[in-house]
Amino acid sequence: EVQLVQSGAEVKKSGESLKISCKNSGYTFTNYWIGWVRQMPGKGLEWMGIIYPSDSDTRYSPSFQGQVTISADKSISTAYLQWNSLKASDTAMYYCARISGNKPDFWGQGTLVTVAS
Amino acid sequence: QSALTQPASVSGSPGQSITISCTGTRSDVGGSNYVSWFQQHPGKAPKLMIYEVNYRPSGVSNRFSGSKSGNTASLTISGLQAEDEADYYCTSYTSSSTLFVLFGGGTKLTVL
Numbered sequence: 322e323v324q325l326v327q328s329g330a331e332v333k334k335s336g337e338s339l340k341i342s343c344k345n346s347g348y349t350f351t352n353y354w355i356g357w358v359r360q361m362p363g364k365g366l367e368w369m370g371i372i373y374p375s376d377s378d379t380r381y382s383p384s385f386q387g388q389v390t391i392s393a394d395k396s397i398s399t400a401y402l403q404w405n406s407l408k409a410s411d412t413a414m415y416y417c418a419r420i421s422g423n424k425p426d427f428w429g430q431g432t433l434v435t436v437a438s
Numbered sequence: 439q440s441a442l443t444q445p446a447s448v449s450g451s452p453g454q455s456i457t458i459s460c461t462g463t464r465s466d467v468g469g470s471n472y473v474s475w476f477q478q479h480p481g482k483a484p485k486l487m488i489y490e491v492n493y494r495p496s497g498v499s500n501r502f503s504g505s506k507s508g509n510t511a512s513l514t515i516s517g518l519q520a521e522d523e524a525d526y527y528c529t530s531y532t533s534s535s536t537l538f539v540l541f542g543g544g545t546k547l548t549v550l
Binding site for chain 2: 356358365366367368370371380382416418420422423424425426428429430431
């Protein structure tokens with residue numbers, strides 16, 4: 322059974338750093354792209370970027386380039402999303418998703434990040 | 439602004455049918471059969487309902503169907519039920535982005 326299990330909710334202050342995770346199981350992690358999606362309160366889904374764990378090929382949406390870092394550790398089948406300096410506007414739900422057949426077919430449960438100013 | 443255009447909201451009464459559109463360009467919806475639809479209930483992760491324009495994953499009700507004409511894809515829900523009330527998002531493969539997947543802006547479905 323394919324499963325993507327994300328790390329728990331975080332409450333941080335502006336300027337702090339954060340790394341959230343997405344643990345994958347039930348399939349060969351290195352054979353699929355993994356994407357990260359932001360959903361701000363009451364808003365739609367935004368594609369942040371994707372990574373191919375086999376060779377760490379990483380691509381970012383222009384809106385998120387330079388704002389976050391996406392990485393993966395194939396030894397533990399885990400993808401990461403990282404901020405060096407959080408802002409209040411980073412408050413959102415973040416989802417990871419496996420990409421198969423040019424679609425995000427399996428999703429994590431989401432990680433709520435709250436940033437206090 | 440989202441790359442794929444969806445209506446902000448649609449509504450229907452129980453038992454009726456509704457259709458949600460998703461309009462793109464020749465670089466995405468019009469040039470690809472990799473159009474998918476997702477359902478998202480409040481506080482939940484999106485769930486795949488339709489893939490490759492008109493295929494349903496195992497376990498998805500046959501009340502959900504998809505189609506495409508030109509640069510516009512559509513999701514039709516027949517026999518509306520209260521549990522169908524949710525947000526719906528389309529996605530499409532795109533040849534114009536290295537991220538190769540685009541999202542629609544989402545449509546809020548209200549069951550009256």
